[in-house]
Amino acid sequence: MQVKFGLSYILIIAAVLLLLNTYPLRVSQDLVFRSKEASLESSVSVMVYSLSGLDHLTEENVAQAMAVVEETGLSRILVTDDTGRVLYDTRETGSAVGEYAFYTEIVQALLGSDVFTSNYQNGAFRSRASSPVLYQSQVIGAVYAYEYDTEQAALLEGLQSNLLRLSAVIGVAVLVLSVLLSRMLTRKIGQLLTAIRQVREGAYSHRAEIAGHDEIAQIGQEFNSLTDRLQTTENARRRFVSDASHELKTPLAAIRLLTDSILQTEDMDPATAREFVSDIGAEAERLSRITEDLLRLTRLDSGVLEPPTVVEVLPVLEQVMRMMSLVAQEKQVELTYTAQPGCAVLATPDELNQVIYNLTDNAVKYTGAGGAVQVSLACREETVILEVADNGPGIPEEDLPRIFERFYRVDKARSRAAGGTGLGLSIVSDTVKRRGGTVEAANRPEGGTVFTVRWPAAKGGNAA
Structure with missing residues (x-):
């Protein structure tokens, strides 16, 4: 070059x-x-x-x-x-x-x-x-x-001689200048090419050090910005793979331990065998939930989404409340909701069901017996707002910025005991953001946690 x-x-x-x-x-x-x-x-x-x-x-x-x-x-x-x-x-x-x-x-x-x-x-x-x-x-x-x-x-x-001498001087100057300029230009391109090769080999921490403010330097800056995103994505991917492997490994290890116990124990009484088989089924069900959540996140990451339609939120909310009322009764948690009719968003019914179910299920799981969970739906100006509040133990302030990360748990032992996969809030966050909304969590002054979801209101919905 x-x-x-x-x-x-x-x-x-x-x-x-x-x-x-x-x-x-x-x-x-x-x-x-x-x-x-x-x-x-x-x-x-x-x-x-x-x-x-x-x-x-x-x-x-x-x-x-x-x-x-x-x-x-x-x-x-x-x-x-x-x-x-x-x-x-x-x-x-x-x-x-x-x-x-x-x-x-x-x-x-x-x-x-x-x-x-x-x-x-x-x-x-x-x-x-x-x-x-x-x-x-x-x-x-x-x-x-x-x-x-x-x-x-x-x-x-004489004019011809002067022109020849001037041409010779200009020719030498241009020759030197062309060599210097081409070397400077190709050196920058070479540095960028080296950086690309380094990143291609997996060295995502490598950066292109290109001085100046010309177009090639700007390309270098854009490359470094892209590499930052690649490194962040790669770190998230490795952490995700590590966490997913760990989450899958735990129920698999439990299943293997239980099956080994059954096989190695002679003359096991039927009650004990039935208890072990029941535990194996629970771990298998947990594996199934983790797999389903992983597949759902994979679809979200790939951007393969169903075309959105104008969906009334209230019917979906009522359906979820009917499903969750039985779970809340078993855990002795009071589940109530208030809703404003006419709130519509651009999404799919399954997406709304997933968001409302995950937030409500998460609140019921981590609210102790005798606690209460309140769900509210309202339309304000051009925004549809869903709030899920509980009076449980709340979330430590240092953990609030990370609770929507995949497999992140505030209390891992308690989360596994409750049957959580650590992916529910990640699914909620990704699903809402894909439709132009936002989700955030905060501790309530009176105790407990409130999750707030905001969607852009679809045309045709009412606004209060």
Whole structure:
């Protein structure tokens, strides 16, 4: 990746430098060519004008006419007659007077055309211009001018040299900068990749240390935040597996102990055998409850929920109260409820039944004989509120924040004696939150505990 980034930077800058070394030079050459064309055509026009009064051209009258023309600084000037024979030549050595000149420019001028050509090569501008000399609309000769200019060529070469030096400096700087930038960028990506591999191997405590405030650093921060959540989830999963294994192990160990006792005891009386089998059945029932609760939590965690409907809470509450009244009578607990009709929530009847049953069953279990459990249902503004209160021993303040954790028990020995799995309140919390509600627990000033569930009221329900 570092090579790709570096090559990308280098190719982009190389293209820019190539443009820098060609476009200004091409523009400068075009400017010089236009300047040469204007100056040469102007000079040739002056010379043609000085010859325009002659009816025919000879060496003598051409020399006289050209003598009054100001010095133009041109490298060479030729004047020919209509046959192309040279009548005037400014070259002192190797004069072509009397000879025929068949330069392309002269031939085209004798045909009646104004001609200009210019090129740049070998460190010099070579410019040529030619125009016909007319008398009564007849071509009687031609004027040819040639300029060999090294001064402006030197300026152009100097510009080219400066551009090359500037390009070399920029190229080196860009090369170094591209290596540094690509290394910085790929180092951050490498650090992030290393962190991903570490977390993939299970090192959830590993964090990506990426400095800066750019997008990659922000990705690193998001990765660390995600890793925090993964670590929290993993810790919860391990604790859940450990607790679940422990909870399943306890009844299994009891069942095994009871079966071993039956098998190893000869001539066991029927009453004792019946008592052992009854205990085995109770432990098997406990295993079944734990398994059902675990499956219910698994469905909640997977997010596989039945589509919600508008459900009236009161009929579900009355059904649960009828079921729990027998359990409360056996434990000598007074169970009462008050309810406001017309309270509706978006959920399923089974979910409401599970929430109300678990909270009520939990209150009845941990309220001693002679205690009381009160359940109330009310609609306030756009919220449906369910409260389950008891006058039992309450919950220690330090345990209140954790009572909705899975398998968490305030008094483990008492909880197992009561037949609890440690999952009921977790199921209540997850079920309520999945439907946009909240659940909380608090100790009552007069003693005991109150659980409060709040759901968003469904449209169509009454509000007090």
